[in-house]
Amino acid sequence: MELEAIDLRLSFPQPDKSVQTVLDIERLSIAQARTVGLTGPSGAGKTSLMYALTGIQPLDRGTVRWGDVDITGLGQRECDRWRRINVGIVFQNFHLFPGMSILQNVTLPATFGRTGIASIRDRAKEVLSKVGAPDHRRRVETLSRGERQRVGIARALLLKPRLLFADEPTANLDAENAEQVTDLLFDLAAEGTTLFVISHDRRLLDRLDTSFRLERGVLSDPEEAA
Amino acid sequence: MNPIPVTFSDMRTNAAGIIAIVALIAVAVALGVGISAQERAVRQGGNVAAEPFDVLIGAPGSTTQLLFSSVYLQPAALDLVDGEVLRELAGREGVASFTPIAFGDNYRGMPIIGTTAGFTTLDDTAPLVEGTTFAGLYEAVVGHDVELALGDEFTPVHGMIETGEEQVEHEHDHVHYHVVGRMARRFSPWDQAILVPVESVWSVHGLGTGHEEPSSIALAMATEEGGRAEGDEHEDERAAEHDHGGPVALGPPWSALHIPGVPAIAVTPASIRDAYVLRTEFRNDPRTTAIFPAEVLLELYALIGDASTVLAVVSVATQVLVVGAVLLAVFSALQQKREALGVLRALGAPRVYVFLAVWLHVVLMVLVGSALGVALGWGVALGISAILAERTGLVLPVLITGKEIGLAGVLVAAGMILAAIPAVTVYRQSVSEVLRS
DSSP: OOEEEEEEEEEEEOTTSOEEEEEEEEEEEEOTTOEEEEEOOTTSSHHHHHHHHTTOSOOSEEEEEETTEEGGGSOHHHHHHHHHHHEEEEOTTOOOOTTSBHHHHHHGGGGTSSSOSGGGHHHHHHHHHHHTOOOTTSBGGGSOHHHHHHHHHHHHHTTOOSEEEEESTTTTSOHHHHHHHHHHHHHHHTTTOEEEEEOOOHHHHTTSSEEEEEETTEEOOOEEOO | OOOHHHHHHHHHHTHHHHHHHHHHHHHHHHHHHHHHHHHHHHHHHHHHHHTTOSEEEESSSOHHHHHHHHTSOOOOOOOOBOTHHHHHHHTOTTEEEEEEEEEEEEETTEEEEEEOHHHHTTTTTSOOSEEOOOOSTTEEEEOTTOSOOTTOEEOOEESSSOOOOTTTOOBOTTOOEEEEEEOOOOSSGGGGOEEEEHHHHHHHTTSOOSOOSOOHHHHHHHHHTTSOSSOHHHHHHHHHHHTTOSOOOOSSOOOOSSOOOBSEEEEEESSHHHHHHHHHHHHHSTTOEEEOHHHHHHHHHHHHHHHHHHHHHHHHHHHHHHHHHHHHHHHHHHHHHHHHHHHHHHTTOOHHHHHHHHHHHHHHHHHHHHHHHHHHHHHHHHHHHHHHHHHHOOOOOOOOOHHHHHHHHHHHHHHHHHTHHHHHHHHHSOHHHHHHO
């Protein structure tokens, strides 16, 4: 299944009443199980593109397709459901929920629909084990940054997404943790998940199948891995 | 869909604030519930205590004081009703029964009430729980909670309450009452009272027995009449001489030339019509006044009701303020939670999920606060009732009824509706804008 974006345009009005073009992308295709990187200067529209591809960001125009599904044509509820089932997102700042244990954080997506926590608990423990997270009973506010990112990745993987988006997954980690998280992401990609990574981490970008550079909303030609 | 984990985690991370808000809600609800429950308790307790008294006749004066002294046995110096009234009542049409209520002595702070044997069982409608009613001049029937056993003897002390001041009170040293029975519970100050024949109270105070037969006391009195002023000690001696002596007639009709006065007379009319006739006639009689205790109570309740209405308004205003404060607190907290709620949406949570997470947060606080408030209000009302019972002997049954639950329910309902305001705000916010900000 392919993720395809065609003729994307997104702009935001500015305080001086001018309009800033954030995305102006003619075409972007990502085949299943590919690992794709996106880099570019701050404010280039990288996060906006990620949100557009996941149906979070409404567009001025354009189409995003996942196989036969027109993401941009889905209603709010259907889009939420599609994202819940098909997409995993790893955030730069982890965005875990304090007051919950590791296991509760990881199983959180199961509470959005009809899946239920009980039926997914074993799966949660499995992914936690895979990412090397500490004791699942620990509260997330007691974890180190590296441990938090592992929990964030485990949460993204819970419902076996076919698309995994990671926004600067190693930016807040030291070198050792960054390397471990990178290894983890590529292990997952090897299992058939399409990986879309926004990063400035050269060591991470060098291991991806393809990398794009985004500047002022416009994508450069892809750089294929050697 | 189950947003409870998110709601709970949010509550856990803001536990101190949540506890403060819940406590505020609880206090506001407790105020309303406590006032409502306490007012009802006072009404019910007051009514139960007044039940045995259909019509009360007293000397002209304060009807409220007559009520409080006779029904609730509150110490007060009442003018006496002319004893002739007792004679008149004995043969009067429309009077099913009547009993004098003569107080003035106590034993260890428990009032000793001179009355008739029929009043100890409320004319057989409330049989004694043990023993028999008094048949002798110095026999006593104790109230349900009086700590005297059958067969005990005691000596009365002059004065309606125990003051400890020697100038005010003294023992009627030579008089010894003998406990022969215990009344059924009346849920009123009468449970702490000691009932004795009114003849003995008159006799102890040197007033004869109200009966014409030539008893030793009556004779003694007749010979010394006019020759003394406040010679209670001597009267006690004469009473003691009579103590357990020859038989003395007890109860109406009293036929002595001069029947002593009493502070109050409780009358049971033969019919409702008779009750109104009696009240009117004895109100118009310059020697007396007459009241329906229930009617006087209604007037008092109206005053209590006015006060409790003011308090209820204050309570509602407090609840409105508290709910407003809760909403402000929630809106303030939402600014910090916007990002987290946006992340939930990004992870695939539907909009209704975040709506419910926020809505439940407010509703749970209001629900728990209201439930605690009902319990707190009940507890406070119970405490106040216990203190009042200790001080007055009135049993004030505190019950939480549909009215109190309804009061709390209104707040919960208001909370459920108002909680939708912040929840809708979250529901409508743009995920991409929130995440980008």
